[in-house]
Amino acid sequence: MEITSFEQFELNRQLLNAVAELGYTVPTPIQQKTIPLSLGNHDVLGIAQTGTGKTAAYLLPILMKVKYAQGKNPRALILAPTRELVMQINQAVSELGKYTDLRHLALYGGLGPKTQIETLRNGVDIIVATPGRFMDLYRSGEIVTKEIRTMVLDEADKMMDMGFMPQIRSILEIIPTKRQNLLFSATFGGRVERLSSEFLEAPIKVEVTPQASTADMVSQVIYEAPNFRTKINMLDYLMRQEDFQRVIIFARTKGTADNIYKFLSRKVIEPEKIRVIHANKGQNTRINAMDAFKEGNIQVLVSTDVAARGIDVAEVSHVINFDLPLIYEDYVHRIGRTGRANRTGEAITFLTKAEEYHVQKIERIIKATIPRQPLPAGVVVAETPFEEEQAMLREIDEQRRKEDPTFLGAFHEKKITNMAPGRERDKAQAKLSGAKKPSPSGPGTRSGSFSRKSGGSVSTKSGGGKRSGSRGGRR
Structure with missing residues (x-):
């Protein structure tokens, strides 16, 4: 039977009213297939790209089965890889x-x-957690797991990538063996397959899109x-377009993210309309930036991959x-931040010759060739520093x-000492972006503007012959 309405699911009126208020009318394919299976207590392996409605696909059955507040111990556990995604699921x-x-x-x-401990002691029915914090509180005696009957692993592929x-x-060893398990992942590689065989019991596999596919509503x-400088020039050009x-904007390292933020807030966008988030930013700073972006109070969010799976904003244009x-x-999760809720979006990628290797790997995963276009005529192509x-x-x-x-x-070094490539790249980026750093000439050095010197070698001496300079950023 074709499911065309949430009213066709065996959900109570409280849930159906909430769904209607949120504006959901027709269930997405992952919801159509997963909700009946979950309500029937089957173990489910869901392969679905981001933005397909999978959070509601597992939450609605959990809310239906847990039904009402009871006792003090949790009866459902949902694990996610990042604090941003945990907060997003908890909001849902x-x-x-x-x-x-x-x-x-x-x-x-x-x-x-x-505060989390106080809430646990007052009683809780559903826990949404990162694995590390859950185990910390369990070991301290604050979580009793004996009544957990449903466990969800969301973004399983990312959890494995993050170690x-x-x-x-450890969590599987301390929760009851008699339980329902739901595992969701955007990709289904060998590691996820091994995890599913270890974690799930006779699972039913639900795959609504090809593995690692990119959103149909997103043009790439x-x-x-x-x-780096040409990328900055291209970014400058794009951010001046009305649409x-x-x-x-996703960057690989926190150093690059900071450099992008400094340039845009100084040259292109009003400072109150842009924020940057990465692992070095405090929790409150990250939460406030995400909330401001969701509410439409800021135009641009610069981020490392720490936020790639934790942003659920329906109207991201690019x-x-x-x-x-x-x-x-x-890459799939990054571009999945746009083209959500049946809206179109555009994903734009800047590519150097060193990144050609990576894009070929990505195209193999998504089973598609990403079209290429020449740089717009108004973009200045800068000379590459040595x-x-x-x-x-x-x-x-x-x-x-x-x-x-x-x-x-293929080549012999001439002037550069043996540094890691990532460190050299970050040093070059910091120099080009005008990032603040010590100057051998004293306090007269001006920061916050591009250096006009594009050639020459960078000194690596700092007292006692030790090398100095910023290390590559961590995500």
Whole structure:
């Protein structure tokens, strides 16, 4: 039977009223297939790209089965890889369960556990948590797991990329074996398949789109830019176009993200209309920036992949990949921030010759070729500084060694000492973006503007012959 309305599911009136108020009318394909299975207590393996409605696909059955507040111990556990995604899921529990008395709690790191512990002691029915914080509070005796009957792993592929498997296995050992399991992932590689066989019992696989597919509502394009400065020039050009109303810019490192923010807020966008978030930003700063972006109070959010799966904003017009992610599946999640809720969106990627290797891997995963366009006539193509050119050549050599371990290298170094390619790239970017750093000539050095010196080598001496300079950012 074709399902065309939420009224066709075996859900109570409280949930149906909340769904109607949220404006949901026709269930998405993942909801049509998953909700009946979950209500029937089957273990489910869901393969679905971001933005397909999978959060409601597992939350509605959980809310239906847990039904009302009871006792003090949790009866459902939802695990997610990042605090942003945990907060997003917890918000969805609030919205879908608004007409119930169910008690729910988000557990994540980055802030003290005192308030979370107080809420646990008062009683909770549903926990949404990152694996690390959940295990911390369990070991301290604050969580009783004996009544958990449903467990969800959301974004399982990302959890494995982030190294959460030891914590997940520890959690599986301390919760009841008689329970329903739901596992959701945007990709279904070998590691996720092994996890599903370990975690699920006779699961029913639901796959509504091809593995690692990109959203149908998102148009994709690549612009080849030879260097960091040209990428900045292209960003400057794009952000002056009228249709770039709500934009997320993804950078690989926190250093690059900060440099983008400094340039745009100084040259292109009013400072109150742009925010930057990454692992070095405090929890409250990140939450406030996300909320302001969702509410439409800021135009541009610059982020590392820490936020790629934690932003659920229906009207993101553009996603810009300033540089490509090294975890290739993250490309799918990045561009999935636009084209949501049946709206169209555009994903734009800047590409250097050192990133050509990565885009080929991404195209293999998404089983599609991303179209390329020449840089617009108004974009200035800058000359590549010596340091950045050397860093890219070394990176290309490393890529070739991955494919052919016998490869010895295509060029000889002349002026650059043996640094990691990522460090050289970050030093070159910091120099070009005008990032603040110590100057050998004293306080007279001006920060916050592009250096006009594009050639020459960077000094690496600092007292006692030790090398100095900023290290590559962590995501």
